Amino acid sequence: MDQVMTQKPHEMLAATLSDEMAAVNTLIRTRMASEHAPRIPEVTAHLVEAGGKRLRPMLTLAAARMCGYEGDNHVKLAATVEFIHTATLLHDDVVDESGQRRGRPTANLLWDNKSSVLVGDYLFARSFQLMVETGSLRVLDILANAAATIAEGEVLQMTAATDLKTDEAIYLQVVRGKTAALFSAATEVGGVIAGVEEAQIKALFDYGDALGIAFQIADDLLDYQGDSKATGKNVGDDFRERKLTLPVIKAVAQATDKERAFWTRTIEKGRQEEGDLDHALALMGKYKTLEATRDDAMAWAEKAKTALQSLPEHPIRQMLHDLADYVVARLH
Amino acid sequence: MDQVMTQKPHEMLAATLSDEMAAVNTLIRTRMASEHAPRIPEVTAHLVEAGGKRLRPMLTLAAARMCGYEGDNHVKLAATVEFIHTATLLHDDVVDESGQRRGRPTANLLWDNKSSVLVGDYLFARSFQLMVETGSLRVLDILANAAATIAEGEVLQMTAATDLKTDEAIYLQVVRGKTAALFSAATEVGGVIAGVEEAQIKALFDYGDALGIAFQIADDLLDYQGDSKATGKNVGDDFRERKLTLPVIKAVAQATDKERAFWTRTIEKGRQEEGDLDHALALMGKYKTLEATRDDAMAWAEKAKTALQSLPEHPIRQMLHDLADYVVARLH
Numbered sequence: 001m002d003q004v005m006t007q008k009p010h011e012m013l014a015a016t017l018s019d020e021m022a023a024v025n026t027l028i029r030t031r032m033a034s035e036h037a038p039r040i041p042e043v044t045a046h047l048v049e050a051g052g053k054r055l056r057p058m059l060t061l062a063a064a065r066m067c068g069y070e071g072d073n074h075v076k077l078a079a080t081v082e083f084i085h086t087a088t089l090l091h092d093d094v095v096d097e098s099g100q101r102r103g104r105p106t107a108n109l110l111w112d113n114k115s116s117v118l119v120g121d122y123l124f125a126r127s128f129q130l131m132v133e134t135g136s137l138r139v140l141d142i143l144a145n146a147a148a149t150i151a152e153g154e155v156l157q158m159t160a161a162t163d164l165k166t167d168e169a170i171y172l173q174v175v176r177g178k179t180a181a182l183f184s185a186a187t188e189v190g191g192v193i194a195g196v197e198e199a200q201i202k203a204l205f206d207y208g209d210a211l212g213i214a215f216q217i218a219d220d221l222l223d224y225q226g227d228s229k230a231t232g233k234n235v236g237d238d239f240r241e242r243k244l245t246l247p248v249i250k251a252v253a254q255a256t257d258k259e260r261a262f263w264t265r266t267i268e269k270g271r272q273e274e275g276d277l278d279h280a281l282a283l284m285g286k287y288k289t290l291e292a293t294r295d296d297a298m299a300w301a302e303k304a305k306t307a308l309q310s311l312p313e314h315p316i317r318q319m320l321h322d323l324a325d326y327v328v329a330r331l332h
Numbered sequence: 333m334d335q336v337m338t339q340k341p342h343e344m345l346a347a348t349l350s351d352e353m354a355a356v357n358t359l360i361r362t363r364m365a366s367e368h369a370p371r372i373p374e375v376t377a378h379l380v381e382a383g384g385k386r387l388r389p390m391l392t393l394a395a396a397r398m399c400g401y402e403g404d405n406h407v408k409l410a411a412t413v414e415f416i417h418t419a420t421l422l423h424d425d426v427v428d429e430s431g432q433r434r435g436r437p438t439a440n441l442l443w444d445n446k447s448s449v450l451v452g453d454y455l456f457a458r459s460f461q462l463m464v465e466t467g468s469l470r471v472l473d474i475l476a477n478a479a480a481t482i483a484e485g486e487v488l489q490m491t492a493a494t495d496l497k498t499d500e501a502i503y504l505q506v507v508r509g510k511t512a513a514l515f516s517a518a519t520e521v522g523g524v525i526a527g528v529e530e531a532q533i534k535a536l537f538d539y540g541d542a543l544g545i546a547f548q549i550a551d552d553l554l555d556y557q558g559d560s561k562a563t564g565k566n567v568g569d570d571f572r573e574r575k576l577t578l579p580v581i582k583a584v585a586q587a588t589d590k591e592r593a594f595w596t597r598t599i600e601k602g603r604q605e606e607g608d609l610d611h612a613l614a615l616m617g618k619y620k621t622l623e624a625t626r627d628d629a630m631a632w633a634e635k636a637k638t639a640l641q642s643l644p645e646h647p648i649r650q651m652l653h654d655l656a657d658y659v660v661a662r663l664h
């Protein structure tokens with residue numbers, strides 16, 4: 001931590017960009033409407049209005065503004081990014097049979113798989129229409145590639161999550177698909193529409209990528225050491241759902257034969273018994289993998305801050321800098 | 333029927349366009365590959381190799397060639413269209429809990445919901461990348477709009493299918509989403525990349541739209557009068573799944589109070605008993621709704637043929653003409 005924060009950096013960004021965020025919210029509501037299928041706004045309102053931090057669209061607005069952009073395509077792209085994110089959440093709900101998201105019941109439980117899949121598809125299509133309206137093929141290229149990385153990462157996670165051969169490199173690919181690909185596309189397109197030079201576009205990509213990775217590693221770590229009230233998740237959900245994340249991957253890499261048998265039984269075979277989570281936590285304690293995971297998250301946050309150095313001096317740059325600190329400040 | 337056919341028109345198209353179709357198949361296989369997630373080609377190969385008629389990509393190739401196109405973007409767009417179609421099938425499988433498609437078990441039963449949703453998303457993303465490669469914003473616009481119509485139609489079907497208030501206008505919207513939107517986009521983009529004049533692009537859209545509607549109405553009719561061996565479906569599947577299609581919508585529109593109570597119980601409330609399908613068929617017989625549905629399909633096929641008149645003289649034009657006859661020739 002470089003400084004003591006009073007207002008949280010995402011709140012400062014939200015305040016700085018409040019007019020544009022209001023425009024994004026209006027656009028989202030307009031484009032979510034469907035004359036013919038009222039089920040669509042019903043399902044999406046539940047997610048979109050749920051009051052997430054709107055981090056991803058804010059990154060697009062922030063990047064564009066920091067780079068001196070004066071038009072209004074950044075509002076469209078911010079809405080695009082939020083639509084893609086919401087569609088992904090809807091499809092995740094089908095997939096994971098998860099019962100809670102952001103502390104509220106998932107769309108899946110309130111409606112059904114059918115609605116989650118099809119309304120997700122609708123949002124993807126809508127996001128695609130918004131991108132086309134910007135008229136930038138480069139933006140379309142970036143977001144098409146991000147969409148492919150996201151989907152590929154999700155499929156990879158499906159097979160890699162319960163496979164003890166999954167190493168840190170595969171984990172990183174999954175994390176890029178799950179989180180970082182959309183963060184980096186969100187920041188990159190902000191620079192592209194602002195028309196800044198290539199080195200700065202690259203820096204924006206790097207910032208979003210590293211921020212997203214730090215964010216996801218922190219999230220995975222909090223699953224094992226978080227306060228369930230604050231995170232809206234129970235400690236050890238990933239273990240119970242047999243999801244290999246960094247703290248476990250690091251413990252598996254150093255496991256004795258007996259420990260490996262434990263991981264094989266609990267994660268690969270999914271035969272979990274009373275007390276297994278405690279034993280898993282003990283093994284992570286033995287190899288200090290929670291601390292090592294935290295160090296990794298901090299290192300990615302540092303990379304994110306370093307990337308910012310080649311970007312223009314701007315009050316928003318400082319907020320993005322603080323945001324990188326903030327996503328790992330949740331970790332003690 | 334204007335003529336006795338020896339070779340089927342889609343087979344003649346396939347023969348005429350065989351080199352380009354081979355290029356499309358190669359491109360599909362290449363783009364479906366995933367270095368990181370081998371589950372993806374496993375799932376898609378099942379569908380893509382299942383030997384459908386490849387009608388949609390063929391329409392794109394045919395439209396482009398008929399309009400004198402000489403480049404190779406039509407191959408990319410044909411693959412795009414097939415990817416979108418395959419993704420839709422995968423997502424349909426999740427949604428409908430259907431057990432059979434093209435006479436083979438669905439991906440859903442062979443793998444799981446998870447694979448169907450995520451691999452579908454991956455194909456959407458891939459299709460999007462292919463479109464971007466053509467560099468045509470207009471093509472992107474057309475396909476983005478088609479994707480939105482498809483998703484909206486699917487959501488609409490979900491709520492409208494079991495609602496007796498669903499009339500022929502709503503049915504038509506659902507059919508456009510389900511089938512005609514991709515047919516019309518497939519033909520329209522062929523004209524767009526060939527750079528023909530607006531009236532011809534409009535004619536290509538109209539042809540695809542009418543052909544798709546004729547095709548879907550015929551499909552819905554065959555559900556009630558088809559040969560289950562030929563169609564790979566059981567007679568009355570739509571009735572059992574409580575899907576309101578045109579033959580029933582026409583019977584509901586003319587129903588006495590007692591008949592309406594029957595439709596309410598069987599379709600809206602889904603409380604079906606032994607003998608209900610026979611009674612439903614008897615009501616369709618009473619009002620001759622199968623015949624009326626057939627007439628509608630034939631009228632759409634005529635519209636498709638009329639649209640072709642403003643397009644260039646070309647051997648392919650005759651095949652497209654015959655194709656419109658063929659999709660309704662299945663109906664007796």
